[in-house]
Amino acid sequence: MRLLVYGDYAYHLEDGRLSAEVSFALFAARLRDEFERLVVIGRESPSAELTPYPCGDGVEFVALPYYRSLANPLSVVPAAGRSLTRFWRTLGDVDIVWLLGPHPLAMAFAFMAAARGKRVVLGVRQDLPAYVRNRRPGRRMMIAAASALEASFRLLARRFGVVAVGPELALRYRGARALLQITVSLIDAEDVVAPEAAAARSYGGELRLLSVGRLDAEKNPLLIADVLRLLADDARPWRLVVCGDGALRHELAERLTELGVADRAELLGYVPYGPRLVELYRESHVLLHTSWTEGLPQVLVEAFAAAVPVVATDVGGIRDAVGEAARLVPPGDAPAAAAELEAIAADAELRKRLIQAGHDYVASRTASAEVSRVAEFLRGSAGSR
Numbered sequence: 001m002r003l004l005v006y007g008d009y010a011y012h013l014e015d016g017r018l019s020a021e022v023s024f025a026l027f028a029a030r031l032r033d034e035f036e037r038l039v040v041i042g043r044e045s046p047s048a049e050l051t052p053y054p055c056g057d058g059v060e061f062v063a064l065p066y067y068r069s070l071a072n073p074l075s076v077v078p079a080a081g082r083s084l085t086r087f088w089r090t091l092g093d094v095d096i097v098w099l100l101g102p103h104p105l106a107m108a109f110a111f112m113a114a115a116r117g118k119r120v121v122l123g124v125r126q127d128l129p130a131y132v133r134n135r136r137p138g139r140r141m142m143i144a145a146a147s148a149l150e151a152s153f154r155l156l157a158r159r160f161g162v163v164a165v166g167p168e169l170a171l172r173y174r175g176a177r178a179l180l181q182i183t184v185s186l187i188d189a190e191d192v193v194a195p196e197a198a199a200a201r202s203y204g205g206e207l208r209l210l211s212v213g214r215l216d217a218e219k220n221p222l223l224i225a226d227v228l229r230l231l232a233d234d235a236r237p238w239r240l241v242v243c244g245d246g247a248l249r250h251e252l253a254e255r256l257t258e259l260g261v262a263d264r265a266e267l268l269g270y271v272p273y274g275p276r277l278v279e280l281y282r283e284s285h286v287l288l289h290t291s292w293t294e295g296l297p298q299v300l301v302e303a304f305a306a307a308v309p310v311v312a313t314d315v316g317g318i319r320d321a322v323g324e325a326a327r328l329v330p331p332g333d334a335p336a337a338a339a340e341l342e343a344i345a346a347d348a349e350l351r352k353r354l355i356q357a358g359h360d361y362v363a364s365r366t367a368s369a370e371v372s373r374v375a376e377f378l379r380g381s382a383g384s385r
Contacts, residue, residue, distance in 0.1 A: 009021055012044070024298075134218035193282065203236075210286070314329060
């Protein structure tokens with residue numbers, strides 16, 4: 001069978017090599033081994049610098065007109081007509097379409113694909129209204145539009161099957177015609193560090209605190225600086241390493257300086273998933289995740305694979321998904337996060353329990369296992385024909 005995958009992501013094709021702006025595209029690209037043909041359709045980025053994730057061989061690309069963001073409708077509307085035309089033409093060469101949203105084009109594509117007799121499955125990766133509330137606070141019209149779009153997508157899901165990332169989104173879409181809850185994993189079995197190997201990691205010297213993620217409002221990166229300031233009062237020498245870029249990078253640097261802890265922090269910028277980021281995970285002692293809103297963050301899975309204890313905010317589907325594998329704190333609560341980090345540094349038994357629970361979680365959710373589950377669902381979903 002032949003599969004088409006759409007998401008509102010930017011791709012870049014140069015000399016036959018396809019790259020994407022989000023790491024989720026790497027997960028989707030692995031579906032090429034499960035189908036006779038894999039076609040991805042998305043916005044064509046004018047620059048390879050905006051698309052750091054190489055999709056590998058065997059993935060065909062259909063380019064849609066580029067626009068920067070759905071937040072700017074004036075740039076989206078002119079591209080919509082050409083996008084619909086290209087999607088319609090592509091439908092003749094595929095059997096199944098997987099449409100990631102909520103997004104207006106994904107909804108239009110669903111009706112078009114159903115009209116052509118194709119199997120349709122929807123996909124959901126994040127709580128869109130919560131994402132917009134945190135990213136665009138005070139923009140009431142935009143928040144209302146996001147809520148309406150999400151409600152429309154949930155209504156559409158009553159007709160089609162849905163793949164949802166994490167338990168919170170799965171609960172939201174429980175009215176779907178068919179439902180699969182997944183964990184987005186890029187971890188292969190051979191990349192999972194054994195808990196015994198992690199036992200050799202010493203917590204007696206400098207402690208590396210790692211943060212991985214976009215430096216945007218919904219990720220609340222300024223909290224990291226507040227946590228580091230509180231840790232400065234601890235007798236242990238903590239050092240912060242931040243992997244990420246975004247609108248708040250300059251503000252984070254200023255906040256670290258203002259709190260007098262800039263000398264204890266390294267802002268590495270954006271580090272895509274790959275050997276360098278894996279090495280940074282394995283060299284770290286704790287991962288700190290401070291987001292205001294999430295579905296199920298991929299970085300937690302990556303930390304579990306590296307046998308790194310995790311402190312994360314109790315948002316989205318994290319608690320229901322990872323259980324005892326992470327220490328959870330209220331969002332925005334720097335003292336609670338600092339206290340959990342200090343507890344992990346001081347308690348070897350606590351670290352052992354967290355590492356073992358994380359290992360058990362990720363070992364059953366490797367990339368090959370999750371991709372196979374998605375492929376089986378796409379082939380056999382109750383989606384419309």
